[in-house]
Amino acid sequence: MSDILLLDDPAPMVRRLTLNRPEKRNALSNDLRAQVFAALEAADADPEVRVTILRGAGSCFSAGYDLGGGAAAPYPFHTAAGAGHWSRHVVEGCFRVWDLAKPVIAQVHGWCLAGGSELATACDLVYVAEDAQIGYPPVRMMSPPDNQFHPWLCGLRPAMEMMLTGDAIDGVEAVRVGFANRAFPADQLDAQVLAMAERVAKIPTDVQQMNKRxxxxxxxxxxxxxxxxxxxxxxxxxxxxKSSRETFAKFSEGVSQALDARDGAFGDYRTSSPAAHPRGGGDPS
Structure with missing residues (x-):
C-alpha cells in the first residue's frame, strides 16, 4: 500500500482502489497512474478477487491529469515514441483497463474531468453521485480528448454538445446520456457501489470474463x-x-492562471463560486 493509492478488500472477492491525492484533487500523475495499472493487474491475477472498485479520496474522483509536472517521464509503460506519443500512451492505458478479464467499477463523486473522465470510462461499470461534475474542459483551448469515448457512450448530439462547449454534466445527466449506469445521492454512493460489486462478484471469473468480452x-x-x-x-x-500552443505556453506562468483564463468567459470550473468549486492543488484540466 502506498501513500497515493490505497487498497482494501471491503467485501469477499471485492478489491477497492482509492486515488489518494486529495490535496491535488486526485490529479493523475504518472506515478499514480503506474500504481493504478499495477494494482488493477494484480487484482486481475488474484484468485481471491472477482471485481475491483476504483474511487477517489476527498472531494472528488479526479480533476484530470497532473499539469503541474506530474505528467512528465517516466511513464507507466512503454509506448512507441514520436509525434502523438502522449495521446497514444493514454489510449493504450485505457485499453489496458478495458482488456482486463475481471470487471472494474468506477465510483465517481465530485469532479470527474479530462483525464479523470477518461479513466472512469475505461472501466466496465460507472456509478456516480447525483451532484458529480463530469466534463472535458480542455476542448475550449487545447484539444479534444485523448480517449474519445463521448460519441460511443453518449451518442451524437450529447457528445457534440460536450465537445463544442467543454461544459460539465451532473451525475443525473450522465446517466441520462449513457456515460454512467446509475446515480445515487452522494451519501449513499459508497454503500450502493459496494452492493453492486458484491452482486457482480457472485459470478465466477471464468464465466464473467466471457460476459465482459x-x-x-x-x-x-x-x-x-x-x-x-x-x-x-x-x-x-x-x-x-496556435491556440493550443499558446495555452500550454501560459502554463509556465502558472497552471491555475492558465486554467482561469480558459474558463473565465464561461464562468465555471475554477472561475465559479469558491463554495461550489473549491480551489486548491490539483487543477481541473
Missing part, C-alpha cells in the same frame, strides 16, 4: 477501438494548433 467485442466490431485510436491522432494534431 461479449459486450466489448460487439463494440469493437462496430469500430470503437479503431475510432478511439484514430481520435488519438486527431488529439495529437490539435496540440499543434
Amino acid at each position: 461479449s459486450v466489448h467485442r460487439a463494440m469493437e466490431i462496430m469500430g470503437l477501438r479503431a475510432a478511439i485510436r484514430a481520435g488519438a491522432e486527431i488529439q495529437a494534431l490539435a496540440l499543434t494548433t
